Amino acid sequence: MSDKKLLNYADYLNLENILNSQKLKSAEQGKPAHEEMLFIVIHQVYELWFKQILHELDSILNTFNQNSIEESDVSLAVLRLDRIIEIQKILIDQIRVLETMTAMDFLEFRDYLFPSSGFQSAQFRILENKLGLTPDHRIKYGNQDYKNPLLEAGRKVVKKAEDEKSLFDLLETWLERTPFLKFEGFDFWDQYSSSVREMLEKEVEAIRNNPNHSTEQIAYHLKEHEMATASFEAMIDVNKHNELIEKNKKRLSHKATQAALLIFLYRDEPILHSPYNLLTRLMNMDELFTTWRQRHAIMVRRMIGAKIGTGGSSGHAYLQKTADRHKIFSELADLSTFFIPRSTLPKLPGKIKKNLGYHFKS
Amino acid sequence: MSDKKLLNYADYLNLENILNSQKLKSAEQGKPAHEEMLFIVIHQVYELWFKQILHELDSILNTFNQNSIEESDVSLAVLRLDRIIEIQKILIDQIRVLETMTAMDFLEFRDYLFPSSGFQSAQFRILENKLGLTPDHRIKYGNQDYKNPLLEAGRKVVKKAEDEKSLFDLLETWLERTPFLKFEGFDFWDQYSSSVREMLEKEVEAIRNNPNHSTEQIAYHLKEHEMATASFEAMIDVNKHNELIEKNKKRLSHKATQAALLIFLYRDEPILHSPYNLLTRLMNMDELFTTWRQRHAIMVRRMIGAKIGTGGSSGHAYLQKTADRHKIFSELADLSTFFIPRSTLPKLPGKIKKNLGYHFKS
Amino acid sequence: MSDKKLLNYADYLNLENILNSQKLKSAEQGKPAHEEMLFIVIHQVYELWFKQILHELDSILNTFNQNSIEESDVSLAVLRLDRIIEIQKILIDQIRVLETMTAMDFLEFRDYLFPSSGFQSAQFRILENKLGLTPDHRIKYGNQDYKNPLLEAGRKVVKKAEDEKSLFDLLETWLERTPFLKFEGFDFWDQYSSSVREMLEKEVEAIRNNPNHSTEQIAYHLKEHEMATASFEAMIDVNKHNELIEKNKKRLSHKATQAALLIFLYRDEPILHSPYNLLTRLMNMDELFTTWRQRHAIMVRRMIGAKIGTGGSSGHAYLQKTADRHKIFSELADLSTFFIPRSTLPKLPGKIKKNLGYHFKS
């Protein structure tokens, strides 16, 4: 009698709405296709997870948009990135569920969906923008703005996310403000640079003296190594770094790059635990989006081959390209090029270590 | 302008409904708890997957409710069970997402949810009923009917599923109708029984002569072995089998049990591929529900300890018990007790093999 | 010519040894069974991973065996536990590989293995002992000492691990030494106890007023709740706690339990990050061993049914019992019973917060 007045599981979760939102187009057309249900349900699940990821991402953006960022803020951001990462693993794994639908099953209802398409997921575009994918960095498909296929309402919120500060931007600012780069009386960069140069020279020796290789092979590898050396010199030299930024070959500022490198190198200092965790989580998240795009591309290829997708584009090739190119934090991963063995790391003077105090005030 | 008229991704998926169905009780009460969003979203995702599982299960039930079941019907049922299985793996894996919420995070909004509870998921109860869990086999909690906590509407559909033929029932009938048990001029049961008795005697020898064991240990293991022998004899003897059914220690009829055993033993015959696949998928599905309940129990224990759940029951202990006892097809898994090495299997006479023809008509 | 003198991948990894250590007994007996290779290889892989887990565990035990344990020691232990945890996930997942072998495949070579058995894995026994499983807590099988089936050499090292301080012991000592329990001028326990008692009373109210429940059901749940209250009182009262220890119902000392609870409750304090991470990793590790045993038990049941295992014991039932009972750190998981919402947590006075610097000097 009175059970409607108490909170009930079904009401709390709005199951009335959630479970009655699957309208099969094939059924509407009088040719119900059993598999269309899966197609709808899995995409709804994706969108629910996207909503959750955005919920976490927004809270992280808020945190890094503050003037003063405490150590506990960073540590909370890490926990929320951990949640995003666990969700991403599910996004990837559940592709296996969709793969239980074969290409021929899909063809039974594909035509009814035209021209709707996954390219019209406003939430995913918002997510990309909030992470820091800029319109310039996007792979184009069909020579049009990526917002065109969206509905009016979607276009607006996606555009808004395009204009706001992204996680990339806020991370850059936060890194630039880290106090670790000014060490009075201790020239970290000088010492670090010498250590790396020494390591690079040792590598050249190793290549030259590799008894498994012919003269030609050695020449080949030396050439490869020169590129590594050049990229190291570019990091040391702010002007070279800025040139690369102008040429769109780098994005993260010189100062932020140095701060990130320091965090990696001295990650054993307690005060750097949370910053280090933050950077690794960002790299993990980036890698998982890459993996997701790759798996998605493989699945689409298998499902529709070289056919055009429901959005009117050869989806597979496009998705594969985005996997390689829509990374946001790949420059963090590249920093490992400049790592040196812990044992050759310049020791921090006691005074500096003391200044690495707990509260991370900028 | 005209984009409303064409099918759009957002409209097709009813995203308006789906993405606006997250109403945080903590926010309504003026104390928004960040983690409540995850709690709502993950449960909605669970319910969407339950809907999909029911969609597949219903199609399988329809198939086995027909008078004539073709080989291709069995094979299609296998593909749909494969899909259910992939979904189950996701159900289990995504517990990891919920585990990123700590016990203390949960306590921030737990009180607002009272008395709603996962026990009120009508879809999960329907699923259990359709698989074949009977009211008699259910673990009781709180001395009440499991349908009581449900809303009126939910109670009805759950009751309906209780009254209909379950997958267990239909499988039993299908097994009983298999023609393989009547082999003219070839007494399979006699030959098979001797083979097993021989194997059991060899095992007794092995126990008696185990040089690692003391007299006491040998006695201990012999006692254990007697139970195995007794359960074998019970399977051979229809009367003993029926006694066990009456005592609620077995459920699958004698004839269906024999048919299932035959399918396992002669699974290499092409005609038995699909039946064999069907039985293994049912066991896989059963195991995955067991794993899901165990992981769920562990998670609940970690989240609320020995506290009572939002449904007013100490959830952990109850869930743990259901993991062990709410299995449907465990008698299939038990049949491996009666397997014998392929090389000692009675050979099928050519004439019988010929009758194992393609179309599986009963 | 000279390639033998340089380090080579094959030599570095001793592949000569590793890849020639698969001797099929079935082949020796003239009846090669294709599947025996998998049986050997997967067990060798298990043993390699056990070696790696022991390598990590030993380094953690060494750390906690020191007189002074720095914050960075705890943080390094957490990283190594993370590695153990990732390995455990693999141990579980690779059961799926073994499950591609059917029961009948296994029967083809099972007899040749007699009486060797997984019970003879010395490394796994050492691992259990080093974690803290005592001979008293072990489930018995066959009325014999668990070391009996081992070879002489194995028995010795397993016994040695039995006698040394385990991770459980060292954790207990470390917890007991935490300074957080003595807060001058701030009676934490008093304040905390009142908070919990308040919460428990609110729960009693909730049970009494649950409009979904009949009088009988309410009585049932109140009885359940009494047990929760009793266990809370036992934690507050050192004497009751010690009684439970004497009755073998608890194991972790009163002081260590309190310290663990404090770490959970105040885990947001930066200085408690690593201790909190340590406790959660121990619980994760425990859960994963539980999951591994459960999956192992399910697999064995499916492979040999109620038959006796190659070790002469009905493996399935034994393994299932160990899953429930061979937990080491379950008392940590149980502490969530005593969690209270963050917002009702007694605030730490500034002076105490400052003192939260144990074993960590900045």
Place this chain on the structure above:
Amino acid sequence: MSDKKLLNYADYLNLENILNSQKLKSAEQGKPAHEEMLFIVIHQVYELWFKQILHELDSILNTFNQNSIEESDVSLAVLRLDRIIEIQKILIDQIRVLETMTAMDFLEFRDYLFPSSGFQSAQFRILENKLGLTPDHRIKYGNQDYKNPLLEAGRKVVKKAEDEKSLFDLLETWLERTPFLKFEGFDFWDQYSSSVREMLEKEVEAIRNNPNHSTEQIAYHLKEHEMATASFEAMIDVNKHNELIEKNKKRLSHKATQAALLIFLYRDEPILHSPYNLLTRLMNMDELFTTWRQRHAIMVRRMIGAKIGTGGSSGHAYLQKTADRHKIFSELADLSTFFIPRSTLPKLPGKIKKNLGYHFKS
């Protein structure tokens, strides 16, 4: 006393050898690096799994090297591919274990390993050769033969595998021999071609009339579509197909390609279940090797950045390229381009259906 004479777990598994094959170079050099153990153990585990994969693959190659291949042979091959696939999932997942080692940990012992390298895994090269990767299709690194870095003994067995018939070759022959292509009195290819041409024309219409697209975009997509049409015509026309083979753009013969397509299209026919399962397993295996290479590349990049690998090559870029190009069965996946909805599939005349009994006698 007598326990040495009975088979023991440790002896059966050669644990003496297996567990004493970890010799840390860093320890030999007096600077023991804790993480080197993991590096050795995980590579040994990889090699053990490679051995197992080769064991399965060899049995499959033997099967397809026979003159007469029964339906049960195909079905057994499918089961063994399923095992390989489960192993591959583990190979991928256990990268996560290696990732618990950081770049800086690795640098502590990297120099001691020079110049040994994963490029020297003879088993992996054998595996690639047996699957069907030819020297011509291999991505070159460092301008040298891929066998050069191997030890003499390894080079020999790898070369041998290069010269033998690969799985690709044997599959091609098996497909070419399927009787399905000669259907008396039923011109399948004519009917099928018309169906596809109809579908392609409908797609052109859809592109032309897409109201979301501008004239330019439509032109762009039409151009893309032309390529799809061209590739379809190439499949229909044996001469065009052979031209592509000569240009190294295709590899699978025209006849085998047609047979594979037929198997996909008529996979619902019971007799085609096992062939269909075979083809999908081969695609799955291919995809999983691709995923493994991609994950491996990401991991290497993170571990050593753009540094040269221990083998003297910038490993990351090379590995990434092999992921895209070392596929063997990608032409099977591409066939989905030519799928048509089941409902538009030419119906098989009853007589032909009856003849669908190749290599299977009931």
